[in-house]
Amino acid sequence: MSNIPGRLHVVATPIGNLGDISQRAMDTLTQADLVAAEDTRHSARLLTALGIRRPLISLHEHNEEARVALLKARLAAGQDVALISDAGTPLISDPGYRLVRSLRLAGFEVLTIPGPSSLIAALSVSGLPTDRFFFEGFLPVRAAARRRRLAELAECDHTLVMFEVGRRLHGTLEDMIAVFGGARPAAISRELTKRHETTRLEDLQGLAVWLHQDPNHQRGEFVVMVGPAPSRPARPSIPDAEELLSLLRAEGLSARAAARLAARLTGESANSLYARLHRGKEHK
Template structure:
C-alpha cells in the first residue's frame, strides 16, 4: 500500500492518485465603483481557500466591504517568481486560489503573469472571472475606432526613454491605449503631441467609474491645454486613447517627423528635413522645424 504524501507547501496530506487539483481563479475587481463587482466574482472570492493579492491591505478593505473573510497572500512584482512554485503546489494539492490586483483585471499592467504561466505549465486549471478593465472602459466611451487597438500600458517614466518609445509608435495605424499617472500626464501629453503631431485626435479618461470621472476629447494639443489650465484634470488615474496614424499619407508624415527628429540632432535642419522626406515619402516642408 502506498503511504500518503505531504505536499511541499505544507498544506496537509494527500494521495497523488486521489487528489483532484484545484483551480486558479483570475478575478476582476472594481476600478472605482464597488457596484461593479459581479455576483460571480463575489461568490468566487467567498469560496476559495485563499486570495493572492497585489496589496493585501487594499484588498482587505474591498473584502471587508462585502463581508468576505478569506486568507490573503501577498503576490507582487518583487515576490511573484519566488511565490509561484509554492502556490502551484497548493493548487496541485487541491486548493482553490483566487488572483486579484488592486483594481480591474489582473495582469493588465499588474502582476500575475508568472503565476498564471506556472499554473498552466503544471496542468492547473486557470479560469477567468471577467469584469472591469480601465483600458476597455475608456475605449468603449472614446468614440475612436475600436475594431483594432494596441494596449501600451504605462509609458517609461524618464523623458528620453518615453520619447524613444513614442517615436516607434507614431506610425502605428491601430488605436493606441496608454495608462498614465497624475504627476506625468502633462509631460506625456506634450511628448505624444511632439511625436504624433498635436492635431492627432485623442480622448483622456480620468478617474473612470469614480465620483470625479471626466472624459475629455479633442486633439493631443487641445488636451494638453485643458490639462494645463485645470488643476483638477491633473489629479487621479488616467487612460489615454489615441487615434492611429490612419492612411498612408498620415503614416508617411509621422515617420518623416520621427526621422527628422533623429537626424536634426546631427545635421543642419534643412539637410535633416530633406533626408527624412526622401526616406519616408513625406513632404519636406511639413517636416522642417517639426522637432
C-alpha cells in the same frame, strides 16, 4: 489532502464603483481557500467592504517568482486560489503572468472570472475608433526613452491605448505633441466609474490646454488614447525595368544614363540593365 487539485481563479474586481462586482466574482472570492493580492492592505479593505473574510497572501512584481512554488503546493493540496489585482482585471499591466504560465505548464486549471477593465471601459466611451487598438500599457518614465518609444508607435494605424499617472501626464502629452503632432485626435479618461469620472475627446494640443485649466484635471490615474496615424497617400508604383528603360530612352537619356537611373529606382544592377539595353538593340 484532496486527491483533486485546486484551481486558480483570475478574478476581475471593481475599478472604482463597488456596484460593478459580479455575483460570480463574489461567489468565487467567498469560496476560495486563499486570495493572492497585489496589495493585501488594499485588498483587505475591498473584501471587508464586500463582506468577505478570506486569508490573503501578497503577490506583486517583487515576489511573484517566489510565490509560484507556494501556490503550486496549495493547489496540489486541493485548495482553490483566487488572484486579484488592486483594481480591474489581473495581469493587465499587473503581476500574475509568471504564475499563470507556470501553473498552466504544470497542468493546473486556470479559470477567468471576467469583469471590469479600465482599458476597455475607457475605449468604449472615448469617441475614437475601437475596431482595432494597440495597448501599450505604461510608457517609459524617462523623457528620452518615452520619446523614442512614441516615435516607434507614431505610424501605428490602430488607436493607441496607454496608462499614465497624474504627475507624469503633462510630460507625456508634451512628448506626444512633439512626436505625433498637436492635431492628432486623442482622448483622456480619469476616475472611471467613480463620482468624478471624466472623459475628454480633443486633439493632443487641446488636451494639453485642458489639463492646465484646472489642477483637478491632473488628479487620479489615467487612460490616454491616441487616434490612428493618418493614412499616407500611396506611393506611385515604379514601372518594371524593361518599361522604365524604354521610357528613359524615349526621354532622350543615353543608354548609360538610363541604366544608372533605372538601377537607382529598381535596385537592379546598372551593368545588367545596360547590357539588357544592348541586347534589345541587337534583337531589333
